[in-house]
Amino acid sequence: MAAHLGAHETMEVHEVLSATITGINTMQLYRPHAKDPQLTQIMDKQLQFTIDEYNRCVQAVQHLSGQGATPGSPYAASKNFTPTYGLDHPAPASPNASANQIDDRDVACALLGLHKSSASMKIIAALECANPQLRSMMQQGAVNCSEQAYEVWQYMNQAGYYQVPTMKEMTTNTVLNHYQPANANAMGAPGYYQRTATMTYPTMTQ
Template sequence: MQSNTSPQFNHGGHELFDVHEVLSTTVGALNKFTMLRPKVQDQELLDILDRQYQFMQQEYNTTVDCFRSGQDPAVPTQTYMMKQDNQFTYGLKPSQPKKPIQSEAEINDEIISGFMLGAVKSIASIKTIAAMETTNPVVRRVLADSIPNCIEMGYEISIYQNKKGYYQVPQLMVTDMQQILQSYAPAAEPVAAH
């Protein structure tokens, strides 16, 4: 078997298919954000959608750049910074059961934020898989560095959903929480070899 060491062709077969999936999934997310944007009612959600769209688009371009060249991208991976605080409201309140919508007219901010969260979760998952299969060191680093951005975007959306009552966070009783929190202890220091 002949090995081509040019950076442009410094990719394994699994990597090519997995990065193809990353890029396809990202294109799908960007398309979904574009289609949903005109239906957003809440200005805060629109701000999140626009900021995340712009960030995902730049990250997509960075990935395409290093994937095609095999070298450092012109624009390195950036860090996504959400505007939300990290305050969650805990507990469950009575609400209507969820069910599939019957028409496009029913699409609202709750559904849109759910689509957004699903999209960034999908990207995070596929990027993690791709980073584990990538042989090109630059592409692997770009993918690995971008995963925390997906996590941050998902966290931002879930905080928004929680604040609006779309996503409720149950908690265990304090005694049960304490029991679980105290069920692990630090590992002992290894004994030094003499």
């Protein structure tokens, strides 16, 4: 009897679930070190969401017979945010001498790193999934992680923990304005495919 899931998707989902357990444990480990009420609120919300999402995924894959896996609920992150650009005397960074020195910045950095890593793993898993329901679940999970990461980044940006370096406006404009729209009508022009098909190329001589 053939298995209901392919080898690649089975191993990718295994990696995702294993990493999610580590992520949940890590969030619980860092939680007592968070002091800012805004950060603790974000952590508690994200931790509970991650646990719920993990449980839904476990239930789906353990009872999966080609049907039943659902994408799950999207993460509801704040959308009312304007990023602050530029550097304003960023604080020097160095490793802590002990765990007693872990502060809100360390907690937020760890949380951001977890979500970035998880988003990458889940989108890679989605690309390996043959089962459409499981694929949708991994895709939604990747989006959820990106939303959680951006929520943490918003907090860090507002607190000055994650500043955004910029280039001169002229440099930025020069780089981006270098690209121009493609000629959408070029390939549809009369005789385009005929000309392409009849093009000759030099042959290799031995």
